[in-house]
Amino acid sequence: MAAEILTVAQMYAADRAAMAAGISGPTLMEAAGRAVARAVRSLSPDGPVPVTILCGPGNNGGDGFVAARHLRAAGWPVRVGLLGEKSALAGDAGWAAAAWAGPVLPATVRLLDGAGIIVDALFGAGLNRPVGGVALDLIMAMAGTGKPIVAVDVPSGINGDDGTVRGGAAPATITVGFFRPKPAHYLYPGRGLCGRVEIADIGIPDAVVNDMDVDILINGPSVWGRALPRRAATDHKYHRGHALVLGGTIMTGAARLAARAALRMGAGLVTVACAPSAHMTYSLSMPSLIVQPIDDAGGFDALLSDTRRNAVLLGPGAGSGPLLRKVTLSALAANRAGVLDADIFTCFAGDLASLRRAGLNGDWIMTPHEGEFRRLFGDLPGSRAERARRAASDSGAILVMKGPDTLIVHPDGRMRINHNAPPCLATAGSGDVLAGMILGLLAQGMGAFDAAAAGVWWHGEAGRRCGAGLIAEDLTEIIPAIRRDILF
Ligand SMILES: NC(=O)C1=CN([C@@H]2O[C@H](COP(=O)(O)OP(=O)(O)OC[C@H]3O[C@@H](n4cnc5c(N)ncnc54)[C@H](O)[C@@H]3O)[C@@H](O)[C@H]2O)[C@H](O)CC1
Numbered sequence: 192m193a194a195e196i197l198t199v200a201q202m203y204a205a206d207r208a209a210m211a212a213g214i215s216g217p218t219l220m221e222a223a224g225r226a227v228a229r230a231v232r233s234l235s236p237d238g239p240v241p242v243t244i245l246c247g248p249g250n251n252g253g254d255g256f257v258a259a260r261h262l263r264a265a266g267w268p269v270r271v272g273l274l275g276e277k278s279a280l281a282g283d284a285g286w287a288a289a290a291w292a293g294p295v296l297p298a299t300v301r302l303l304d305g306a307g308i309i310v311d312a313l314f315g316a317g318l319n320r321p322v323g324g325v326a327l328d329l330i331m332a333m334a335g336t337g338k339p340i341v342a343v344d345v346p347s348g349i350n351g352d353d354g355t356v357r358g359g360a361a362p363a364t365i366t367v368g369f370f371r372p373k374p375a376h377y378l379y380p381g382r383g384l385c386g387r388v389e390i391a392d393i394g395i396p397d398a399v400v401n402d403m404d405v406d407i408l409i410n411g412p413s414v415w416g417r418a419l420p421r422r423a424a425t426d427h428k429y430h431r432g433h434a435l436v437l438g439g440t441i442m443t444g445a446a447r448l449a450a451r452a453a454l455r456m457g458a459g460l461v462t463v464a465c466a467p468s469a470h471m472t473y474s475l476s477m478p479s480l481i482v483q484p485i486d487d488a489g490g491f492d493a494l495l496s497d498t499r500r501n502a503v504l505l506g507p508g509a510g511s512g513p514l515l516r517k518v519t520l521s522a523l524a525a526n527r528a529g530v531l532d533a534d535i536f537t538c539f540a541g542d543l544a545s546l547r548r549a550g551l552n553g554d555w556i557m558t559p560h561e562g563e564f565r566r567l568f569g570d571l572p573g574s575r576a577e578r579a580r581r582a583a584s585d586s587g588a589i590l591v592m593k594g595p596d597t598l599i600v601h602p603d604g605r606m607r608i609n610h611n612a613p614p615c616l617a618t619a620g621s622g623d624v625l626a627g628m629i630l631g632l633l634a635q636g637m638g639a640f641d642a643a644a645a646g647v648w649w650h651g652e653a654g655r656r657c658g659a660g661l662i663a664e665d666l667t668e669i670i671p672a673i674r675r676d677i678l679f
């Protein structure tokens with residue numbers, strides 16, 4: 192499957208490019224409507240049930256008319272309700288409505304009575320304001336029926352570019368998108384309202400994407416697999432990097448999980464630097480760890496003076512006191528790659544400027560969840576994706592905005608949307624494992640953007656394989672099996 196996600200504007204451009212290549216608008220709409228009819232039929236394998244199709248005033252409605260014609264031809268009872276006047280339908284939608292031989296009724300809530308399946312073809316890519324009035328009444332009524340809904344392109348009321356709900360939207364059972372997915376198919380809350388997403392080939396040549404600046408991808412091995420660190424028969428451990436983790440004194444579990452994850456990801460060596468009082472805790476937890484007691488930030492600097500220690504993790508369990516602050520500023524100045532997580536966002540709350548001044552750049556990855564994000568970046572305006580992009584651009588670092596639809600964003604605006612994380616990953620220590628996984632890849636020399644994306648996907652896959660009831664310790668243990676299955 193192609194990993195590209197197209198914005199609404201890019202999808203319109205793809206349409207135009209296809210038409211310029213000689214594929215007519217009605218040809219595209221015919222294929223789109225046929226795919227919608229197919230999705231409806233898949234919901235009732237035992238045979239026809241009454242279908243109500245609610246059509247809007249644009250081409251989304253046009254797709255609805257085409258679907259109506261195909262379903263009727265296959266012997267399905269279909270009622271079509273139109274929001275607006277048939278005479279006002281223009282272009283391809285006008286063509287589709289003219290080709291529908293059945294009655295066109297005004298779209299009212301009553302039309303939903305007796306429907307076994309509903310097709311939501313009110314608004315798609317062309318939504319340009321929040322839904323209200325009759326349209327909103329229809330959307331709420333669709334949602335209230337409890338019947339299966341097939342949404343055309345997106346559930347009406349969802350903004351295709353960011354997945355936000357504008358006014359209201361009815362949850363679909365299947366959403367049929369066209370050519371390539373849109374951000375709303377992958378970003379919550381849109382993603383949660385789309386149900387199963389089926390992307391139909393409607394005859395737009397794949398090549399049209401080559402002329403576009405596609406900067407959003409679905410995160411997965413096809414995106415970063417070729418950049419994974421390779422093993423050579425002649426490798427020794429110093430070829431595989433040396434990660435350095437600042438370990439806390441009280442919350443020692445976080446750094447232990449992260450260090451273990453970094454080793455499991457293939458880092459050659461992992462050192463935990465900690466207060467002398469915590470030395471024993473770290474040493475006894477994992478014989479393969481190097482544990483270095485440090486008295487103060489100077490002790491950490493001394494460890495960093497060994498340039499083989501090439502990747503650094505700061506934050507998990509570290510406490511947000513002066514030590515973390517000092518160590519972070521000197522690590523940023525030391526020209527390393529690294530991951531900033533957890534207590535970093537408290538330690539530097541509202542103070543991105545200090546991180547930037549110290550040398551934060553694209554070799555560094557920040558991994559906040561929503562609350563931590565706000566602590567560092569404040570209340571930025573816009574959707575989650577817009578805020579994440581702004582934060583990556585302002586910080587100059589790779590931003591991993593954690594959540595059920597984790598975003599991996601480059602300062603230049605490129606974004607990868609992750610979609611494989613199961614809810615059971617929301618458990619204590621899970622974020623520490625993620626930070627350590629990314630660290631392990633950084634230590635082996637993988638570029639920060641790819642390392643972040645690979646870590647996030649791999650962590651999701653680990654969660655999926657462990658399943659419900661997993662604890663963070665399980666995640667680290669399944670890492671090697673996943674590597675074996677990534678075919679790059
Ligand atoms: N390659 C493709 O993706 C193809 C997509 N197709 C379908 O075309 C629609 C997009 O069609 P468009 O006419 O541009 O927009 P819409 O039908 O979504 O809506 C425009 C229509 O609705 C009015 N409107 C917008 N927002 C509101 C609102 N909140 N309340 C009331 N009215 C609103 C607006 O004024 C217009 O009149 C895409 O989604 C696909 O379904 C093609 O069929 C095939 C190729």
Ligand SMILES: [K+]
Pocket residue numbers: 251311312313314315342343344345346347
């Ligand atoms: K729709």
